[in-house]
Amino acid sequence: MDPVGSLSLVAIDWLLALAIVALAxxxxxxxxLFTGVVLFIALGLLLALAWVRLHAPDLALAExxxxxxxxxxLLLAAARxxxxxxxxxxxxxxxxx
Amino acid sequence: MSRPEPVPAAVxxxxxxxxxxxxxxxxxGVLTLPEATGLQxxxxxxxxxxxxxxxxxxxxxxxxxxxxxxxxxxxxxxxxGTWSLRLAPVGRSRDRPGLVLxxxxxxxxxxxxxxxxxxxxxGAHAPGGAFQAGALLAAAGVLLxxxxxxxxxxxxxxxxxxxAALGVAVFLAVALLVMxxxxxLEYPVEWAGGLILAIESAATLSIGLALAFLFRGDEPRGIxxxxxxx
Numbered sequence: 001m002d003p004v005g006s007l008s009l010v011a012i013d014w015l016l017a018l019a020i021v022a023l024a025x026x027x028x029x030x031x032x033l034f035t036g037v038v039l040f041i042a043l044g045l046l047l048a049l050a051w052v053r054l055h056a057p058d059l060a061l062a063e064x065x066x067x068x069x070x071x072x073x074l075l076l077a078a079a080r081x082x083x084x085x086x087x088x089x090x091x092x093x094x095x096x097x
Numbered sequence: 098m099s100r101p102e103p104v105p106a107a108v109x110x111x112x113x114x115x116x117x118x119x120x121x122x123x124x125x126g127v128l129t130l131p132e133a134t135g136l137q138x139x140x141x142x143x144x145x146x147x148x149x150x151x152x153x154x155x156x157x158x159x160x161x162x163x164x165x166x167x168x169x170x171x172x173x174x175x176x177x178g179t180w181s182l183r184l185a186p187v188g189r190s191r192d193r194p195g196l197v198l199x200x201x202x203x204x205x206x207x208x209x210x211x212x213x214x215x216x217x218x219x220g221a222h223a224p225g226g227a228f229q230a231g232a233l234l235a236a237a238g239v240l241l242x243x244x245x246x247x248x249x250x251x252x253x254x255x256x257x258x259x260x261a262a263l264g265v266a267v268f269l270a271v272a273l274l275v276m277x278x279x280x281x282l283e284y285p286v287e288w289a290g291g292l293i294l295a296i297e298s299a300a301t302l303s304i305g306l307a308l309a310f311l312f313r314g315d316e317p318r319g320i321x322x323x324x325x326x327x
Binding site for chain 2: 061070
């Protein structure tokens, strides 16, 4: 590969690694459950990209579909139940049980 | 929701110290690992006996099929556990699903089902397989629930239970039936490809159903009440 291409790949790898750690810290430290779940979903998507860069496309597919997608949906549903019936237009307003 | 008592700063500092120490230990362990090729050679030397051409699928469904059988069973257990619980009440939103959501679901769900089938078929020779395909089916189910479309509402709850158990049942049946000619989960080479496809097809349906109903939460009880999503 040409030097510019490999240099930009290194830059992408560093950006990915830093963004993943930043999103993990953010997901754990924000006060709002909803914001935390959204950051967790973003973390899962970047993690899928990291698996692609590590030449593990099987893991990338599973992480994007299950880790980011389904787990995100489950966490949103759980966060809405934690918010309780007192907040009818709270989290996940567009979903109905 | 009540907020918990504030944690003393010393506890935070101690936790941070422990986390950094553990991180350093794990990093040191990884960096000092001896050079090894792992099981790549062992897998590639047996690939022509696996019935598939993608090494990841060969390991997951054939060489280490036992692990995958247990994984599918764990998902079924999670669904049974969730159905056994009484769930916290949820605030009902007053809005009906909007036009944009309903039209998006109309476009996306058929596409998701087709891609799930494609990933399932692709698993034999490229990255893909039952879990990824099942997750896409579950995503279609979640979208249908969000749009309040209930394509499975005509099914009795027992049919949903059977569908949820189908993956484990087919996997176990194959595992036991091949014992007639060998040992548990040792597929005959000439049937391996077909058996793996049968297991993965059943597992895809069950995984999709289980994940979608984990999102919904409560147990489907009667025809009037149950069987939303797909």
